[in-house]
């Protein structure tokens with residue numbers, strides 16, 4: 222389980238203070254696929270980056286499977302991060318490394334012997350259906366393939382949690398669907414907890430069992446994803462649902478099938 226307690230973060234620049242997270246309390250059950258939605262600037266990226274301390278919160282705490290992440294020193298944080306995989310919108314692969322080398326990298330850093338690394342990389346590339354691209358460089362891969370390498374790299378150290386920061390936003394709808402199906406599959410196979418931030422309702426609807434709505438750094442609504450669509454309560458949730466409904470109506474009047 223992930224437990225977030227009273228988490229706050231303010232960005233301070235010379236002329237400006239932005240309260241990006243304001244006393245966030247949230248619990249995410251083990252094995253769940255949990256979505257966090259909000260309009261641009263709501264604080265989604267900051268929240269997800271505070272979970273592995275890519276961003277340092279000002280106050281509050283984060284517990285992952287009982288371990289407090291927020292009070293770890295740098296050495297123990299590095300160890301704890303092996304249990305927290307992350308994937309990004311722009312994939313963040315090493316362009317000068319092959320697919321094999323990208324996936325092997327976190328295992329080398331963790332100090333695994335060569336033969337174990339080889340076995341693990343093959344196993345994980347099989348899971349993401351990329352064994353035929355072992356020696357390819359990222360520049361020769363499609364967006365969907367790059368994200369599958371990103372997923373493989375994030376899973377190399379057998380994490381308990383996978384954080385997804387707008388992981389499908391750079392992909393076309395069909396590729397998005399295949400990546401979501403892959404994440405679903407991995408969640409079921411590995412009992413991995415997935416936290417996914419997005420501004421795409423389709424993504425939430427497709428794979429998230431539970432979700433929270435973030436508005437100006439505050440959680441304004443949370444619960445099962447179904448409830449969000451059937452009975453939105455917060456202004457942000459109502460706006461999201463209104464936008465999707467008007468889009469569906471437009472498609473209907475234009476003779477389409479809706480989305």
Ligand SMILES: Nc1ncnc2c1ncn2[C@@H]1O[C@H](COP(=O)(O)OP(=O)(O)OP(=O)(O)O)[C@@H](O)[C@H]1O
Pocket residue numbers: 232233234239240241259260261262263264265266267268420
């Ligand atoms: N490094 C930073 N320095 C100053 N302000 C920042 C920094 N990073 C984020 N912010 C501000 O904090 C707020 C929350 O940003 P964040 O990126 O977490 O939102 P978001 O919901 O992920 O937005 P988007 O969907 O556009 O990525 C915004 O007002 C943003 O401008």
